[in-house]
Amino acid sequence: MEIVFLIFILVLSIFLGFELISKVPATLHTPLMSGANAISGITLAGAFLAAGMVDNEMGKYLGTAAVAFATINVVGGYMVTDRMLGMFKSKKAGGK
């Protein structure tokens, strides 16, 4: 039953994703991609489990590497997206 439940979530999120993203204007496609990169760093939440295990050395090393990679995505992704979006200025706001 749990599998059905997870697939249920999956299907709904995909539809939601399509709805949301198709409204993003072409101007913002690059920030959209880097922002998506950041969100895919959510794997971090899963990597914690693996890295925090003590009973297996190998599992721990793999988990730690996963934590590092996912953190690159989260930190780098959000920071670079913010940097980019900060450059988009409106005429009214007096973009100099």
Add this chain to the structure above:
Amino acid sequence: MNIELLANLSYIVSAALFIFGLKMLGSPATARRGNMFSSLGMLIAVVAGLTAEGIVSYEYIAGGMVIGTIIGALAARLVGMTSMPEMVALFNGSGGAASLLVGWATLYGGSIETFTAVTILLAILIGGLTFTGSLIAYAKLAEVMNSAAIVFKGQRFVNSLLLAGIVYAAYMFCLDPQADSQWLYITLGLALLLGVMAVIPIGGADMPVVISLLNSYSGIAACAAGFAINNNILIVAGSLVGASGIILTNIMCKAMNRSLANVLFSGFGAVKQGKAIEGEVKPVSVEDAYYLFEAASNVCFVPGYGMAVAQAQHVVKELGEILEANGCEVSYAIHPVAGRMPGHMNVLLAEADVPYEQLVEMDDINPRIENVDIAVVIGANDVVNPSAREDEDSPIYGMPIINVDKARTVFVLKRSMASGFSGVDNPLFFGENTRMLFGDAKESISGVISEFG
């Protein structure tokens, strides 16, 4: 209230924040705040993840996070806007690697059911091919390796064999899912190889498609990892990213009038050449260009990858400002596949402080292109090639283009007469109303600016 329930409730909050953040990306005015919301959601998810049952030691987690933070922060600070495509390619790869590793590490967690084994394998497979595929995409974008398509005889056969091998190895693994199974290593190795094989036949100008697709894969891999460890925030966030990548891929393909299969499997060879073009190229001097600019009341810039290479966005903006002060209407028309990734040109122009109201899409400019006095083509070629509209024999026939040839005058800034990425001649250069401004785009424009001075 127990802590697991609390963690799951937090995941709902962070999912809502991700969704809200993406919704706010719908307009440049709210986008930055949207990104803040999204990152707040991530913070909540991360804290909730840290409370998960079964985590006993935090040293390794802390170590991994410190390393990741340093690399990520440095990369985000130091990267130039021109190299944004390379950066996104590397981030895609790192997302893929993370999912691969999570899937792999889960195998060491104890006995595994068949369904879990399948999802772990999917995480490893998709994560693995995203990882190596992105590295190759990076190498091509950074020109570490030749960005042209690499095709060889029997390529499809080799790839089919590779795919069959993966399916077989994956099946054998699922029969007896063990962390030390040899089939695991075979699957992993083949998946990494597949990533390389999938991206080498794709040429430089098709990179927007590949980057979008790999972006999507990195989300799907996170999704698979979510199934492997029964975590619904991974599934929600992963599928949002997956959907986003697929939509972008689709937009890019439409903008090139090619199917995804065509982009992925047939390295864009200049297989057939369209009609030979006859006519005369009319060069123009910087001084004459100035007189035309001075008299123009509507100027439209059409940037392409060449503008990024020449780093000309700042002088372009400067010229735009001078023209505006001269009472001229200025716009920047951007083709969806201009540059090396979706939205590449928009970011470069935004960096140069061009207000986003002046950035217009292809479909907005084309109906009123006849009113444009001067269309300035900077380092773009295929996206303004009228053959796409007129010459049925042309390899790019049917691709939507910005109809600059219908503007009153066209200035083409170009280094030489070499053809564009697709290797197709461009009749625009021989057009009646076309003037070629040869030389480095940045220098030519600076030249015009100093005439104004």
